[in-house]
Amino acid sequence: MAVYVVGDFLRETRLRKGYTQEEVSYGICTPASLSRIENGAQKPGRLILEKLFERLGTENNLFNSFVSKEEMELYLEIQTLIRNVTDGDLQRIEEQIDIVDRLTKNTSELERQSLFWAKGELATQKYGNNGKAMEYLMKAIQITLPDFDGKNPLRNHLLTFDEITIINSIAVRHAENTSLLTAIQLDMWLKEYMENRVVDGRMKTAKYPMILYNLSCWFGSEHCHKEALDIANQGVDFCVKYGNLVAFPRLILNQGIASVELGQIDNAKKYLHQAVTIFETMKRMDTVEYITTWCRNEYQIEI
Structure with a gap:
């Protein structure tokens, strides 16, 4: 039986996928450092190891990285910050930002990438300041992708999961600023990247349906309703296959909206009923009220 150490696995995976050391290490470490890691001459830290695996389209599920007490504390606090942002708990986001900010004062910029992303999300969620949010998001993404201008995809670059999250947030900010074509261009880049470069895993299951x-x-806002329906169908199929229940009812709702716009009323009623039922089960009665009122006022459809 072959026995792998982390350097062997990184090298063989990289070569099998046809990536250069420069592509995989870009913005994370130097190519020389990656070479030493692959040859067993350098032990990577937790974060660098994690990001290298992500650039290879997978998660670090096989290899443990021994870390200090301080590194473990920082890792746990960053994970808490990410959960708080996802939950939209503004008070906890602010409190956690202060904690992570303090813990990363003397670390590398790489350790602060999630912090800047969280500051950008807070600037939007609490203060509605998209300009400030974009400043933080660009500061975050350019730590590892210094060539990215916030608008044009870097299709030849490999991405980490954090980079995918940040670019998606940038796309959302563009959409909120009515730059829908830029937002679509960026998320189409992410969609194609995740389809072609990222293997099935926990992070893909979480991020891909939201994209x-x-x-x-x-696409619906741009009156491209066929494209909107096709993508919503694709999203629903993925959620069913991989069990993402967060995006699932939203995608079904978009199936209904696109079907209405395309004049497919019977299908629209089916999808809208399904979405309402799921939101009711989730006790999201505000969303149910919004959907039923919208259907009644805009299309004279009773749900």
């Missing part, structure tokens, strides 16, 4: 949801919304 499809955004795209189906934005």
Whole structure:
């Protein structure tokens, strides 16, 4: 039986996928450092190891990285910050930002990438300041992708999961500033990247459906309803296959909205009923009220 150490696995995976050391290490470490890691001459830290695996389209599920007490504390606090942002708990986001900010004062910029992303999300969620949010998001993404201008995809670059999250947030900010074509361009880049470069895993299951949801919304806003329906269908199929229940009802709702716009009323009623039922089960009665009122006022459809 072959026995792998982390350097062997990184090298063989990289070569099998046809990536250069420069592509995989870009913005994370130097190519020389990656070479030493692959040859067993350098032990990577937790974060660098994690990001290198992500650039290879997977998660670090096989290899443990021994870390200090301080590194573990920082890792746990960053994970808490990410959860708080996802939950939209503004008070906890602010409190956690202060904690992570303090813990990363003397670390590398790489350790602060999630912090800047969280500051950008807070600037939007609490203060509605998209300009400030974009400043933080660009500061975050350019730590590892210094060539990215916030608008034009870097299709030849490999991405980490954090980079995908940040670019998606940048796309959302563009959409909120009515730059829908830029938002669509960015999330289509992410959609194609995740389809072609990222293997099935926990992070893909979490992020990919939300990118499809955004795209189906934005195509609909641009009156490209067939494209919106096709992407919503794709998202629903993925959620069913991989069990993402967060994006699932939203994508079904978008199936209904696109079907209405295309004049497919019977299908629209089916999808809208399904979405309402799921939101009722989730006790999201505000959303149920919004959907039923919208259907009644805009299309004279009773749900």
